[in-house]
Amino acid sequence: MQLLILVAVVLLIVFWIHTFVILYHLIRFGVGPIPKQVSLIFFIGSFILFMFPVLAILSIIFTP
Amino acid sequence: MAFNFSFFTQSKYTFEGKRDDEDVEIFLYSHWITMVIKTLSYFIMTAVPIIAVIFYNNELTERNLLGGAILFLIAYCMIIWSMYFYEVMIYLLDTWIVTNQRIIDIIQKGFFYRTVSELDLTKVQDISVRTSGLIQTIFDFGDVEIQSAGALNKFKFSQVARPQIVKDRIMKLVLESKKHEAL
Numbered sequence: 001m002q003l004l005i006l007v008a009v010v011l012l013i014v015f016w017i018h019t020f021v022i023l024y025h026l027i028r029f030g031v032g033p034i035p036k037q038v039s040l041i042f043f044i045g046s047f048i049l050f051m052f053p054v055l056a057i058l059s060i061i062f063t064p
Numbered sequence: 065m066a067f068n069f070s071f072f073t074q075s076k077y078t079f080e081g082k083r084d085d086e087d088v089e090i091f092l093y094s095h096w097i098t099m100v101i102k103t104l105s106y107f108i109m110t111a112v113p114i115i116a117v118i119f120y121n122n123e124l125t126e127r128n129l130l131g132g133a134i135l136f137l138i139a140y141c142m143i144i145w146s147m148y149f150y151e152v153m154i155y156l157l158d159t160w161i162v163t164n165q166r167i168i169d170i171i172q173k174g175f176f177y178r179t180v181s182e183l184d185l186t187k188v189q190d191i192s193v194r195t196s197g198l199i200q201t202i203f204d205f206g207d208v209e210i211q212s213a214g215a216l217n218k219f220k221f222s223q224v225a226r227p228q229i230v231k232d233r234i235m236k237l238v239l240e241s242k243k244h245e246a247l
Contacts, residue, residue, distance in 0.1 A: 011139065018146050021175055022153050029170075029178065031079045032091060035156045042149045049145055052138045 001060065008057055012050065019046045079161060079168070081180075090162035090233055094223040095205035099155050106148040113137055160221045162234055165241070167210065169219055183219055185241035187212045191234055193227040210234070 019042070026039040077088040117124065117133050124130040157172035167188070171179040188210055195206035206227040210219035224230055 015142055015146065018150075022146070022149050025153050025157060025172075025175065029080075029157050029172070031159060031161065032077050038149075038152060038156060042152075045145060049138070049142050053135070053142075056135060056138070 005057055005060065008053060012053060015046075015050065019043070077161070082163075083165065086163045086165050088161055088163050089237055090160075090230060092160040092162075092221060092224045092230065094155065094158065095203060095225045097199065097203050097205065098223055099152070102151050103148070106144060106151075110141060110144050113140060160224070162237065164237060167219060167234070169221075181219070183210065183212050185238050186245050188234070188238045189213050191231050191238075193231050195227065208234075 023039050023043060026035040026042070030036060030039070077091055114137065117137055121130070124133050154172050154174070157170065157178070159170050161168040161170070164185075166185055167183045169181045173179070190211040192209045192211075193206060194209065195201055200206050200223075205223055205225045208221040208224060208227045208230050212219065221227070221230065
């Protein structure tokens with residue numbers, strides 16, 4: 001079980017690195033307001049998606 | 065300290081290397097229909113496994129596999145989400161800018177892989193428009209090719225909306241620029 005949690009944590013870190021790189025490109029190189037709006041939507045969506053596995057992992061850890 | 069979020073709604077279309085006396089006249093992405101096709105394919109890729117889990121809900125519960133299937137589904141959705149926004153990023157960063165002085169072609173091919181080429185408006189010799197196929201004709205989009213004096217490669221605006229209007233506006237800017245240079 002611990003190995004499964006470790007794999008999930010590593011995958012979540014990879015997910016956030018990928019998210020950061022996309023956000024960086026959109027904000028740094030985007031011209032006009034649309035890339036900024038898209039980056040906000042992407043960030044909020046990524047955070048919501050991130051919460052599902054986090055809650056699942058927490059429920060596994062704290063289940064007696 | 066006052067802070068507003070106007071950068072989400074307003075923009076002066078500033079970009080790296082923009083000159084002080086330069087104004088952006090035309091700013092172009094590829095036509096939105098090119099993104100609709102990709103969006104639909106990603107939507108189908110997401111919807112199919114979700115529908116499958118809902119459809120086989122009872123069987124998965126009986127075999128005690130529902131939890132694992134949902135976890136797999138979340139991971140799958142996260143991958144699809146990242147892949148889709150990678151496509152959106154490429155679409156939004158692959159742009160063409162026409163200012164009152166030059167034409168800038170920005171090509172984004174991937175993460176940290178970017179090519180920026182520019183062409184002075186006075187060097188433009190010929191502009192041609194190409195619309196091919198039923199979809200391009202119906203939705204009024206196509207390629208605008210700009211031939212410059214002495215350049216080996218043509219500047220190509222791929223699949224831009226209303227190419228004829230874009231061509232006319234660039235031609236007008238080129239004439240103004242040449243007139244300004246002659247004075």
